[in-house]
Amino acid sequence: MTVRNLDALFRPKSVAVIGASERPGSTGAMVWSRLLEGGFEGPLWPVNPKYETLSGYPVIGDVGDLPQAPTVALICTPAASWPSIIHKLGGLGTRAAIIVGETRCDDDRLALRQALAAARPHLLRIVGPGSLGVVTPALRAHFGAPSCSVKAGGVAWVSQSNALTNAVLGWAHARGLGFSHAVALGGEADVDAGDVLDYLASDPGTRAILLELDSVRAARKFMSAARAAARNKPVLALRSGRDDPADALYTAAFRRAGMVRVDALDDLLDEIETLGVGRVAAGATATLITSDRGLATLACDAFAAAGDTLAPWPEQASQALQQALPHAVGGNPLQLGDDARPEHFGTALKLLAEHRGTGTAFVVHASTHGAPVGEVAQALIANQRFAYRGLLACFFGGLDAATRDALHAQGIPVHTTPQRLARAFARLVDYRMGRELLMQTPEGLPAEVPDAIDAAQAQARAALAAGERELTGEAAADLLRRFGLVIETARTADTAGVDERSDAAPASRESDCTETDAVSAPKPVVEIVVELHDDDNFGPVFSFTAPSADGVSEPLRLYGLPPLNPTLARDIVTRSPYARLIAPEPALAALTALSQAVCDVREIVGLTLTLRVYRDHVTVVAPTLSIAPTRSRLAIMPYPRxxxxxxxxxxxxxxxxxxxxxxxxxxxxxxxxxxxxxxxxxxxxxxxxxxxxxxxxxxxxxxxxxxxxxxxxxxxxxxxxxxxxxxxxxxxxxxxxxxxxxxxxxxxxxxxxxxxxxxxxxxxxxxxxxxxxxxxxxxxxxxxxxxxxxxxxxxxxxxxxxxxxxxxxxxxxxxxxxxxxxxxxx
The missing domain is CATH 3.40.630.30 (Gcn5-related N-acetyltransferase (GNAT))
Structure with a gap:
């Protein structure tokens, strides 16, 4: 559960294949064959007592007879042999092993536990069981049984699925795309997604990380690793199962970590092109360059659907282009005209380089007699250096492999449709915005009174000592008041609703500002049900449920992982359709105070209450707090007071x-x-x-x-x-x-x-x-x-x-x- 010795896995110097074989269709044969085809240049040692040689290599009969410790061992033998093999490898000094075989029964699972126990004293790391393998193309290290050879590239692929890993590697191979590393995690008995993210976060050969997973182990470690990685490079995540009740929680966790969630495999595959090939600095805007009005319309529609924004041009840019390209229709999109020549695309890039507000450059083109796609591609290559925020291209009808590879070599991603190009750019913008959210400075929190926090903790402990497991009514209100929350008395049902008056007066309060007068208070804008539950994976998690704003759409339900600060609370509030109807500061303060109560009073394992949100203040209604001596750890460690x-x-x-x-x-x-x-x-x-x-x-x-x-x-x-x-x-x-x-x-x-x-x-x-x-x-x-x-x-x-x-x-x-x-x- 650490990054210890993962450098052995990703920077191997030698490898042993335990159970290497020449029997067609066997796991040992597939792994051995792929290793040889990959061309790994370090020492290779096949281990199998049934052979004397394999493919010209002398075969070693037993792991204990290896001439030295292999950096990595690929284990292709039945589960019953794993404990003994791991014990011998650990004694030799091997630091990483990949178990290709599956665990199919209780005996196999017992053998796996024994293998893990044998590995622990030696700090030997295990990938799997049931792992397709680990590929590091730059070292020609194809460790496992991937379906094809893998080219070197700048994107890392990490997946819990063998089948999906094979599909992605095959898709990329057919398009001349590559990876820095490709990892099929298998059963994650030891090495898991958080470990690999931790390693890749500081891997200089990895520019971006694509992550496919169904579940997360060790949530705090995963969140720390993901946040560290997302600060340094784009991390995109695909999780299937939108109908899973926990799916919205994963969306919240990914967002909190600065990761970008993608909805479909196609989107993730497009990012292999965009991130693995390109050097695109995704700003908020872009300029579209094309030759044809019809293509411009299609591309603009795609950009609008993806939420992208075309940059407004300064007058100087329009004037310069009009002089250099008199037949072009200036503005954004820039239409070079039906008689455009390949060199006109290069001229446009040069002129726009002087006007940085025009953003990232997009070229969308279909071949014409005057501007064949191959020649336009060469013009882009020659002038790519002028696209200071990066250049992406879309060529209808496709490109030949040589031209495509030449564009890739110059860092120019190529997409097949404007829709795919626009969505790929939108995800880069999402990453930039998520990273900025991680970097935003929250407003300073109000000065806290430690005595109040001490009193809240003492109240919860005293209740537990008295045998209570739930605080309701005045007891719950007293605890929450200590964190600055305003508790409202019960309101009759006929006073609830949405207040559309612009001159609504604030609710009157008693002298201690902790109670409101139910008679004179105005109607709330919205009532939000807040719940806290102790998730098996992520620990304490907030859920916020608000009714439909239009009476037609589904109720809004959002999740939040404590601790929340005003910046993170603002991110939650602004996603509500009611945000424009209220002053945001009271809502931010209430959410932050609730989070502080949960973080500081560790006996709180659950809560249910209603936040009654008015135009200029927020109150708490009917709080119920569940308490217990212990609870799960928070997925993100709060401020250590x-x-x-x-x-x-x-x-x-x-x-x-x-x-x-x-x-x-x-x-x-x-x-x-x-x-x-x-x-x-x-x-x-x-x-x-x-x-x-x-x-x-x-x-x-x-x-x-x-x-x-x-x-x-x-x-x-x-x-x-x-x-x-x-x-x-x-x-x-x-x-x-x-x-x-x-x-x-x-x-x-x-x-x-x-x-x-x-x-x-x-x-x-x-x-x-x-x-x-x-x-x-x-x-x-x-x-x-x-x-x-x-x-x-x-x-x-x-x-x-x-x-x-x-x-x-x-x-x-x-x-x-x-x-x-x-x-x-x-």
Missing amino acids: RFEETLDWQGARITVRPIRPEDEAAHHDLVEAMTPEDLRLRFFGAVGSFDHSQLARMTQIDYDREMALIATVQSDEGLSRTLGVVRAVADPDNETAEFAVAIRSDQKGRRLGRLLTDRIIRYARARGTHWLVGEALRENTAMIALARSSGFTITPTEDPSVVGFRMALDTDADQEKSAATVRSAR
């Missing part, structure tokens, strides 16, 4: 706490307050200003993988100022965490760096991390002295200008006990 502390330091009262997304502005000020020399020493080179996306990565962290502790102080004006930050980023295995410190230049020499370093060491040790490491330029004597005084060992690195720090954290039983305490709290 337990690491907050306030202390006296150097005559000031400072707070040390985990960083939050709303700290972006203060973090910008911290960086701006550092001298160029301090920035150079911290970032190993000259550094200018950081843009929003860079600051968002620093402040919007995954608390399950990373910790950034900041020291803050309140200014006289009541604003929070960040004095310094220490950061530790753990690998997915939690084996090693890399740390770094940054202190405001005007705070250096006051031992703030030591204070923060001590706390990050304590945090990493309690989390169960084994090693804390770091690096500094050799000339950064202050950082080296800090590391040495904190207990790090100073080590050389491959770069003589850089020194390393290393500290072992798990050295005694007390530390292990501390780690167990924190892990249980998480």
Whole structure:
């Protein structure tokens, strides 16, 4: 359940085929044949006591007799033999195995459990059982039984289905498309989708990831991996079964992770073309270039259906094109005319390059006597460099393979219809928008009163101690009030409905602002039923159900994974047809407060209530809270409040706490307050200003993988100022965490760096991390002295200008006990 040793799987140096055979139709024969046909250049060792040679290779009779440990072992033998084989491979030092065979009965499943137990002491990773295999075309490594050879490309394919994997590989092969890796996960007994996503997130040969799955194992790990991957590259997901009751939850999870969900296999296949071939920077707009009015109409219809937007042209662009191409119909779409020549397409690209607001370039063309598609394709290749936001093409009637491959070689994707081109671009825009959602800075949350949170937790625990399993009425209202929610008294049925008055007055409230007067209150705009249930896979999950806005369409039902912040709550609210009828801020505050209650009171395992949404405020009606001593973990780790502390330091009262997304502005000020020399020493080179996306990565962290502790102080004006930050980023295995410190230049020499370093060491040790490491330029004597005084060992690195720090954290039983305490709290 980690990325440990997956590099052996994806960067193999040698391979053994256990059960290799020449018997036609056998699994061993298929796997051995495909390995040879692929042309893997490392050592190959067939293992089978029935043969002396296979295809000219000497056959080894037993796994224990292998001359050395293969990087990867392909296991094609019956299940009963797996435990013994895995035990021997682990002893040799093999780090990855692919089990091709299926588990078909209880005895097979028992053998699999024994094989996993045998692998565990050696950290040997197992793909499968029932895996079609793992293919890394750049290394000519066809490990398993794929139906065809696979070309190298920039897209990774990850699937839980063998049949679908074979179909996709065959489809791509016929079109000259390739993959960076292709993985058929099989039964996911060990290596699962989250592990592979984690690896591919930082794989430099993978530009995009296409994921096909029916279910997710280890939801928190999967969500962390997916979010990390989606920050770096497009991740598109296909999940069949729209009639599955859990399908909407998967849609919410994919969206929360920044992944783009596609609805059909055709759409996923199109992205092999778009993402595997192209270098397209998907903005919100595009320019359509064609020769014929009919084609322009068809393409515009396709763009409108896909939700794409054609860019408005500046007047200067129209004038320049009119002078250069007098027969063209200017504007967007640009119609070059029936007498267009191939060079006219290149001229259009050159002229549009000067006007970046025209967006991504699309060429839609059908062959004419004056502009055969082959010659137009060559013109696009010659002028592709002018399409600064990328270039996509659609040629009606198709292309010959040589021309298609030439376009691919220049990074120009080719689609067969305007509809497919438009949908492919729309998904790129969806990815950009989803990534921006991940990067958006939420509004700052209101100051919280820890006593209120403590009181809410105490109330839930006291109820459990009294044998209660449900809080209703005033008890539930009291708990929710502690999080700032307004509880409304019951309203008679004849007062409910939609208020269309523009001058509706706010509901009157009692002096404590926690109750409303049922008589004088206006009618709500909408009533939303909110439920929380503890999902077997994703843990606590919210569902929001609102009635149809038009009385005809289906009721709106959305899911949300806590924790929610105002930005994520806004994403939920804006998808409601009622959003334009209300002021959004009260609804955002209510959703965020509900999420905070669920995150802070871990005894809440379920809830049901109604959010009564008025034009300018929101109230809670009839809350019922289900409570229990334990519940599943949240799929996304919430803000870890337990690491907050306030202390006296150097005559000031400072707070040390985990960083939050709303700290972006203060973090910008911290960086701006550092001298160029301090920035150079911290970032190993000259550094200018950081843009929003860079600051968002620093402040919007995954608390399950990373910790950034900041020291803050309140200014006289009541604003929070960040004095310094220490950061530790753990690998997915939690084996090693890399740390770094940054202190405001005007705070250096006051031992703030030591204070923060001590706390990050304590945090990493309690989390169960084994090693804390770091690096500094050799000339950064202050950082080296800090590391040495904190207990790090100073080590050389491959770069003589850089020194390393290393500290072992798990050295005694007390530390292990501390780690167990924190892990249980998480």
